[in-house]
Amino acid sequence: MLPLVNVVAVPVKRLAAAKRRLSPILSATERAALTLAMLDDVLAACVEQTGWKTWVISAAPEALEEAARSGARPVEDHGRSLLQAIHQVEGMVRARSSRLAVLLADLPMLSAASLREALSLGEGDGERVVAAPAGSDGGTNLLVRGPAGAIPARFGRSSFARHRQEARARGVPFLEVAAPELAFDLDRPEDLATLLAPGSAAPSRTRATCLDMGLAARLQVPA
Numbered sequence: 422m423l424p425l426v427n428v429v430a431v432p433v434k435r436l437a438a439a440k441r442r443l444s445p446i447l448s449a450t451e452r453a454a455l456t457l458a459m460l461d462d463v464l465a466a467c468v469e470q471t472g473w474k475t476w477v478i479s480a481a482p483e484a485l486e487e488a489a490r491s492g493a494r495p496v497e498d499h500g501r502s503l504l505q506a507i508h509q510v511e512g513m514v515r516a517r518s519s520r521l522a523v524l525l526a527d528l529p530m531l532s533a534a535s536l537r538e539a540l541s542l543g544e545g546d547g548e549r550v551v552a553a554p555a556g557s558d559g560g561t562n563l564l565v566r567g568p569a570g571a572i573p574a575r576f577g578r579s580s581f582a583r584h585r586q587e588a589r590a591r592g593v594p595f596l597e598v599a600a601p602e603l604a605f606d607l608d609r610p611e612d613l614a615t616l617l618a619p620g621s622a623a624p625s626r627t628r629a630t631c632l633d634m635g636l637a638a639r640l641q642v643p644a
Contacts, residue, residue: 426474429467429522429540430510431493432503433460433479440527446610451634457487458630459607460526464491467524469533470540477526478506484526507574514569521569522551523576525562527606529616529627535602536563542596543567549594554581556604557612563603610640617642 433439436453443452460477467475468491477488478496485495496513498506507523514521520543524536543551543565550572551565559579566572572587588595607616607627616622617637631637 426514427472427520427522428474428476428510428514429470429524429536430476430478430496430507431460431463431467431488431524431526432498432506433477433481433484433526434503435479435481436483440608442608443610443613446613446636446639447634453483454630454634455607455627456526457483458625458627459529460484460487461491461626462529463524463526463531464488464493466531466533466536468492470537473522473540476510478510503576504574507576511569511574519569520565520567522563522565523574525576525606527608528562528603529607529625530602530605530622532602532623535600539563539598539600539603540565542598547594549596550584550588551596551598552581552584553598553600553603555606556601557606557608560606562606563598614640614642619643 436456439456440452475493476496477484477493478498479485480498488495500506500509539553543549548571549567552561553563555562559581561576561580561584564574571593572591575583585595613636616628617631622628
């Protein structure tokens, strides 16, 4: 019998390809630094989850090193896309009683408490799917499946609705997570302004990195 394992998998792109929508504002070096800062904040929430293992799957050596420093398991990504990375992890989590959560790495407001509440919705006997929509484009920022193959993973724009539709078609219970911390993903210049607005977020490595880059002044965010 395969052992029970509950995994939060965090996929990370190669740093050169990360956050290209921010290229009008950030240099390639700055985008890489921002990506690692967000990963650090996400992992800080992940490693606090009792009963869950955290894996980082990436072809970026820097991301794998960050995973090891945070106490997560680094998994070298052998694919060429997000879905291929997820399929690789699915193949590693095979037990029928196991759960797999795929959590995107660009959630700078994520806290351990909000993640814990979302993961708890997936607990219990039988198949179920839990998902958190992205506020920007209807994508999926968190997908929890028990077991890992309960429904196919479909990420990208409007994927949340596709996950919900697939679960309903298969008769699998589907639960939506309505949490602002999970809805806010940092993809666009206006997201940087939201993060840096006074009182908008708790202190984090991401926010500190943005301030160190002088982004508040560059974006003319009020002090």
